[in-house]
Amino acid sequence: MTDLLPHHHTTLVTGATQGLGRGIALDLAAxxxxxxxxxxxxxxLAAVAGEVRALGAGGAVRTYAADLADLDEVADLARRVRDAEPRLDALVHNAVAGGGADPLVREVSAQGHELRLAVNHLAPYALxxxxxxxxxxxxxxxxxNxxxxxxxxxxxxxxxxxxxxxxxxAYCRSKLALIMATFALGEELDGSGVTVNALHPAHLMDTAGVRAYGLTPLVGVEEGVRPTVRLVTDPELxxxxxxxxxxxxxxxxxxQAYDVAVRRRLMALTDRWVGAPVPGV
Incomplete structure (x- = not known):
């Protein structure tokens, strides 16, 4: 195994109970x-935690349940992690709301935001x-991201x-919003020691979301795990x-991601909806 991590190196992976998120978590644990x-x-969560422990690689595993379609639960998740964890070396925002089984049905979050925007953009930013x-x-x-x-x-x-x-x-719009937030936070946090990057992990992986939309998977989940884990572990980055x-x-x-005026307007709306909490900073 290359790129071994010290046992204290801690990564939070959202949406870790299936698909890409589970694959990322198992790779990092290994x-x-x-x-x-x-x-x-x-x-x-308990099932995947059991898989991690069965690897016997030495690192710990802990679980956190929360619905990212509710910004109150997102805030509570952040509080629980801050209170319980001594460190956090990486945060992988993998949880996703896909196109939906019925793409013509508009769904909303607990706060009334369009669901894809809420889960794929507002929740990662808030967390x-x-x-x-x-x-x-x-x-x-x-x-x-x-x-x-x-x-x-x-x-x-x-x-x-x-x-x-x-x-x-809606999914494609939310993912561009996430990328714009990546650029905005990258600028804001430059020099802080916290980096923020986004990636397209792989095309049409074999995940529940791809199949739910009626698309045919082209590659296995492992194809998306490798480039995502690289952004977490590669010293060259x-x-x-x-x-x-x-x-x-x-x-x-x-x-559009490079249009500074659009990006500023998007982030102003995002901050308003999220409340932009930065506890302790």
Missing amino acids: RGGTVLLHGRDAGR TRGLLPLLTVSAPARVV VASMGQEAVDLDDLLYEREYEGLR AGVTGRYFDRFTEKRAHE
């Missing part, structure tokens, strides 16, 4: 690191903000997608921040 598993279902104190004292630390090559320009006049809704397009990667290669995202 390297000897401590993994914090997030999911919505306590039974599934990063909430965990910044722990990430900062653990620095150097890394935030990895699992985005997608599927990106569509956001409509700032209809950010909650109340007109002519379609689930896959120390200090690299505010970038978007297509698997292992830095690429340009959708052109």
Whole structure:
């Protein structure tokens, strides 16, 4: 095994009970690191925690249940992790709301935000903000946002997608919003010891979300695990921040991501909805 991690190296992986998130958690655990598993279902969390322990690689495993479609639960998750964990070396935002089984049905979060935007953009941003104190004292630390090559320009006049809704397009808009937040946080935190990067892990992996939308998987989950774990562990990426990667290669995202005025407007709305909590900083 290459790139072994010290047992104290701690990574929180959201959406760790299946698919890519489970694969990332098992890979990091096999390297000897401590993994914090997030999911919505306590039974599934316990099952993956059991798989981690069966590896016998030496790192600890702890579980955190929360529904990322509720910003109150996101804030509570951040509080629980801050209170319980001595350090946090990496935060992998993998949990996702896909296109939906019925893409013409617009769903909303607990706070009334469009569901894809809430889970794929607002929740990762809020959780990063909430965990910044722990990430900062653990620095150097890394935030990895699992985005997608599927990106569509956001409509700032209809950010909650109340007109002519379609689930896959909502997903693509939310992933571009996540990338814009990556760039914004990368700039803000530059020099703090906390880096923030985003990536497209692999195309059409064999996950429940891909199958639920009726798409045919092209590659196994392991194809997405490797480039994601690289952003967590590769020493050559120390200090690299505010970038978007297509698997292992830095690429340009959708052109809208580089429009500073749009990005500022998006983040102003995001901060308003999230409350931009930065406890202890």
